[in-house]
Amino acid sequence: MPAGTLYRGREGMWSWVAHRVTGVLIFFFLFVHVLDTALVRVSPEAYDTVVATYKTPIVACLEYGLVAAILFHALNGLRVIAVDFWAKGARYQKPMLWTVVVVWVVLMLGAIYPVLGHAARVVFGS
Amino acid sequence: MSTTETSSGVSPVEGAAVYTVDNPAPVIQPPRQRTKKTPKSTRGNFEMYGWLFMRLSGVVLVVLVIGHLLIQLVLDGGVSKIGFAFVAGRWASPWWQVWDLLMLWLAMLHGCNGLRTVINDYAERAGTRLWLKALLYTATVWTILLGTLVIFTFDPNIR
Numbered sequence: 001m002p003a004g005t006l007y008r009g010r011e012g013m014w015s016w017v018a019h020r021v022t023g024v025l026i027f028f029f030l031f032v033h034v035l036d037t038a039l040v041r042v043s044p045e046a047y048d049t050v051v052a053t054y055k056t057p058i059v060a061c062l063e064y065g066l067v068a069a070i071l072f073h074a075l076n077g078l079r080v081i082a083v084d085f086w087a088k089g090a091r092y093q094k095p096m097l098w099t100v101v102v103v104w105v106v107l108m109l110g111a112i113y114p115v116l117g118h119a120a121r122v123v124f125g126s
Numbered sequence: 127m128s129t130t131e132t133s134s135g136v137s138p139v140e141g142a143a144v145y146t147v148d149n150p151a152p153v154i155q156p157p158r159q160r161t162k163k164t165p166k167s168t169r170g171n172f173e174m175y176g177w178l179f180m181r182l183s184g185v186v187l188v189v190l191v192i193g194h195l196l197i198q199l200v201l202d203g204g205v206s207k208i209g210f211a212f213v214a215g216r217w218a219s220p221w222w223q224v225w226d227l228l229m230l231w232l233a234m235l236h237g238c239n240g241l242r243t244v245i246n247d248y249a250e251r252a253g254t255r256l257w258l259k260a261l262l263y264t265a266t267v268w269t270i271l272l273g274t275l276v277i278f279t280f281d282p283n284i285r
């Protein structure tokens with residue numbers, strides 16, 4: 001195993017692992033996303049056909065996962081920035097992590113209906 | 127190198143010189159000796175600027191990406207409304223063109239630099255690192271160019 005794969009095993013390590021995994025996931029999504037958006041230069045039909053897959057229930061769940069990844073990476077990224085630039089950042093890193101988790105849970109609950117609502121209507125009928 | 131009596135190295139009389147002009151001390155290579163391969167300057171600040179860029183672009187990306195997700199997935203019917211006509215409507219405004227352009231460049235460069243760190247951490251062989259980074263940089267450059275081209279050449283009357 002490369003050095004630095006496991007580090008003390010506490011909250012700080014797991015938030016770092018999650019930050020890394022979400023960052024890599026978002027990057028790969030963005031790569032595909034620029035390709036699918038580029039279809040607007042091919043034809044309106046090609047674009048609309050591919051975007052139709054974004055509206056299926058299964059992909060809606062993936063979108064919910066993407067939102068989860070972005071929100072965690074964004075909130076925890078702000079925490080990392082606070083630890084680096086705020087004089088008391090390092091002292092409050094742990095309470096800040098729990099704040100990140102709580103805000104993330106609240107936002108994810110709020111995202112259920114907007115992101116998954118239409119998929120539920122497709123599956124269960126309106 | 128001289129082979130005469132230098133091997134003892136300890137003076138028989140305290141304070142008296144062991145080595146003289148005729149009997150010089152052996153040369154010891156200093157650590158981190160500069161060689162032909164040593165770059166002229168090893169004190170560039172690239173990694174510090176990379177570190178700073180991750181933080182500055184991160185703050186801007188919070189606004190750009192979360193705003194983008196709100197528009198695309200939450201407001202006005204969520205994903206259901208997306209289609210060619212919707213994109214045409216958005217890119218009719220220079221505001222959203224600049225928004226998307228900035229988001230494209232910052233997110234790609236931020237992600238590319240992040241992945242460079244990840245590759246440096248896990249790819250242990252120099253060859254593997256080189257090839258993975260070559261792949262990463264090519265993919266990044268092409269994606270940025272393609273995305274930029276698409277924003278600037280978008281044609282709502284393509285058909």
Ligand code: HEM
Pocket residue numbers: 026030033034037038054063066070191194195198199205208209212213216222226227229230231233272273274276277
């Ligand atoms: C599932 C969620 C998403 C949907 C449905 C979506 C939808 C769209 C749509 C319809 C466009 C066309 C232009 C516009 O309307 O602004 C677009 C462009 C763009 N999106 Fe997203 N987006 C999503 C997530 C993301 C994320 C997470 C990122 C950043 C990490 C992102 C980055 C971009 C960029 C950079 C462009 C411009 C592409 C180009 O230059 O060709 N999008 N997106």
Ligand code: HEM
Pocket residue numbers: 016019020022023024026027030070073074075077078080081180181183184185187188191192233234236237238239240241243244
């Ligand atoms: C939404 C706003 C974002 C914020 C606030 C943010 C913040 C950060 C920060 C501060 C770091 C440095 C972590 C460190 O040095 O330990 C980082 C790393 C990273 N970010 Fe972001 N980021 C954001 C969006 C993105 C996006 C859109 C992508 C993908 C295109 C991305 C991919 C990455 C990757 C791959 C890393 C490297 C992770 C590592 O080295 O462990 N980030 N992010």
